[in-house]
Amino acid sequence: MEGRQSTISVWAWISQLWQKILFPVTSEPVNSSLPWFWSVCFYAVAALLCFGNLNHELFEPDETRYAEIPREMLAKGEWVIPLLADEAYLDKPPLFYWSVMVSYKLFGVGIWQARLTCALFCFLTLAVCLELGSLLIGRKAALAGSVMLLLCPGFLIMGKLLLLDSLITLFTVAGILTGFLAIRQTKLHKTWWTLCAFICGLGILTKGPIAVVLIGVPLFIACLLDSRFARLKPKAWFAWLLVAGFIPLPWFLLMANKQPDFFNHFFWEHHVKRFLEPFDHQRGVFFYLPILMGGMLPLVWFGWQFARKLSSGAGHAFQNPTNGFLLLAGGWCIFFFSLSGCKLPTYILPAFAPLCLAFGSFLTSECNWKPALLKFTCLAHLALIFLIQFLLLPWYANFRSPMAHREHIHQVCGESNLPILCYPRESNAIAFDLKRNHLKNYRSKEFDEFREVLLSQPKTVILCTHRHALQGLKQLLPDFLTVTHEYRCSLEAPNFLDHSQAKKFIKAMGETSLGLCDIAVVEHRSQETIRQASYQTQPKKLPLNLED
Numbered sequence: 001m002e003g004r005q006s007t008i009s010v011w012a013w014i015s016q017l018w019q020k021i022l023f024p025v026t027s028e029p030v031n032s033s034l035p036w037f038w039s040v041c042f043y044a045v046a047a048l049l050c051f052g053n054l055n056h057e058l059f060e061p062d063e064t065r066y067a068e069i070p071r072e073m074l075a076k077g078e079w080v081i082p083l084l085a086d087e088a089y090l091d092k093p094p095l096f097y098w099s100v101m102v103s104y105k106l107f108g109v110g111i112w113q114a115r116l117t118c119a120l121f122c123f124l125t126l127a128v129c130l131e132l133g134s135l136l137i138g139r140k141a142a143l144a145g146s147v148m149l150l151l152c153p154g155f156l157i158m159g160k161l162l163l164l165d166s167l168i169t170l171f172t173v174a175g176i177l178t179g180f181l182a183i184r185q186t187k188l189h190k191t192w193w194t195l196c197a198f199i200c201g202l203g204i205l206t207k208g209p210i211a212v213v214l215i216g217v218p219l220f221i222a223c224l225l226d227s228r229f230a231r232l233k234p235k236a237w238f239a240w241l242l243v244a245g246f247i248p249l250p251w252f253l254l255m256a257n258k259q260p261d262f263f264n265h266f267f268w269e270h271h272v273k274r275f276l277e278p279f280d281h282q283r284g285v286f287f288y289l290p291i292l293m294g295g296m297l298p299l300v301w302f303g304w305q306f307a308r309k310l311s312s313g314a315g316h317a318f319q320n321p322t323n324g325f326l327l328l329a330g331g332w333c334i335f336f337f338s339l340s341g342c343k344l345p346t347y348i349l350p351a352f353a354p355l356c357l358a359f360g361s362f363l364t365s366e367c368n369w370k371p372a373l374l375k376f377t378c379l380a381h382l383a384l385i386f387l388i389q390f391l392l393l394p395w396y397a398n399f400r401s402p403m404a405h406r407e408h409i410h411q412v413c414g415e416s417n418l419p420i421l422c423y424p425r426e427s428n429a430i431a432f433d434l435k436r437n438h439l440k441n442y443r444s445k446e447f448d449e450f451r452e453v454l455l456s457q458p459k460t461v462i463l464c465t466h467r468h469a470l471q472g473l474k475q476l477l478p479d480f481l482t483v484t485h486e487y488r489c490s491l492e493a494p495n496f497l498d499h500s501q502a503k504k505f506i507k508a509m510g511e512t513s514l515g516l517c518d519i520a521v522v523e524h525r526s527q528e529t530i531r532q533a534s535y536q537t538q539p540k541k542l543p544l545n546l547e548d
Contacts, residue, residue: 154295
């Protein structure tokens with residue numbers, strides 16, 4: 001009993017700290033007198049930044065994978081099972097792939113057509129931030145927060161990449177804001193609550209159950225923390241989960257019918273195990289700190305002043321329950337992924353919008369910065385965004401892309417019936433460019449099968465996707481197979497650098513293209529060995545530095 005009373009006392013203390021000290025202001029003045037001209041200007045600049053310059057080369061491995069999967073699905077007429085290299089790709093649900101397929105259907109298959117979807121999702125996130133934010137904190141504060149979000153370098157850099165994170169960010173932000181509109185009064189608003197559940201269901205169909213964690217958990221915590229919000233009964237949560245689960249249910253049932261191992265692979269491997277224990281992309285608990293500081297650079301300038309006034313207990317205008325919830329929602333996303341066993345920079349993208357809205361409220365009510373300094377800061381960040389989006393990022397993408405060697409790739413791989421294999425990782429950039437579905441990938445542990453495929457073909461092109469792959473391949477080939485052609489996909493230094501500087505520059509940049517190091521052509525020394533030879537000797541072990 002003592003332990004239970006102690007837990008209740010701690011929770012009561014946290015609740016009192018939340019309501020009486022951090023966010024004691026109950027009245028939330030809403031100022032909607034902002035001229036429409038500023039909203040039009042915001043949408044115009046947002047459209048320019050979101051939809052501008054989408055045609056630079058795709059990054060390996062993630063962007064090329066998410067461009068290739070919907071291309072293969074569309075080519076096969078497959079709308080249920082995601083496909084990669086003609087095999088089922090069960091890691092993620094299909095809603096993002098469907099959106100890219102629609103873009104391909106309307107505008108053709110290409111790089112900008114693929115990225116167009118992410119640009120649209122970024123633009124819609126900004127629109128949701130402004131329009132729904134206006135209902136919560138007023139038009140002026142919502143516009144300030146939306147401008148801050150637009151000026152965050154990480155939002156457009158990560159959001160416009162061809163990844164699922166742009167779409168899950170849109171649904172997370174929309175779900176958080178509609179959910180709060182439902183609970184912010186003592187009585188639940190059922191229409192907003194149903195809409196929130198529907199949006200969460202779309203999030204599940206985008207990236208799995210993580211949508212429930214990012215949307216539902218902060219709403220649940222807020223209801224427990226603050227008595228000024230609606231006290232939701234279990235049946236309200238049950239109805240919410242029922243609506244959210246109903247949206248993706250048909251696809252889950254179809255997949256379970258067509259892929260018997262789907263639930264184990266999808267739910268356990270990719271939506272439980274990867275968050276509870278080290279899975280891949282392992283990073284330290286403070287991994288996201290520099291990403292936040294660089295990705296949300298405008299907030300860094302106001303952070304100290306914001307924290308000092310928040311902890312002063314003076315009851316400033318921005319210390320209201322709405323801003324408390326926005327900080328809670330953004331902070332929960334960062335906290336959850338910081339403790340996760342799998343971390344990537346783009347995972348915390350959904351945290352940007354609620355944090356920016358809270359800071360927008362602070363800017364319009366308590367910030368002591370002079371207007372001239374604020375304008376200068378905004379223009380400086382806008383110039384930085386333009387520099388990154390229209391110069392630095394496209395240059396780097398084109399510089400490191402395997403398709404910088406497009407002419408040679410087409411020369412070697414141009415024959416439609418010529419078998420092309422990847423070793424030891426996939427090369428989706430070339431599959432996407434050549435419109436080839438069957439670029440089979442073989443890892444080091446699959447070398448026996450890989451060798452048998454080489455033995456059955458008179459000529460095979462091998463895309464070596466690790467810096468030591470070609471060297472290891474030569475050591476392991478049987479005597480009657482030989483490499484007749486090899487091409488190093490090395491980087492080319494800018495012309496203005498001298499030899500010594502160019503060498504250091506190339507070494508610092510990675511020496512070879514992203515996802516492609518060498519192209520090799522393997523042929524039989526004699527036609528008599530094709531499909532007749534059987535390489536029985538045990539292959540040597542691969543070099544220790546040949547990573548999978």
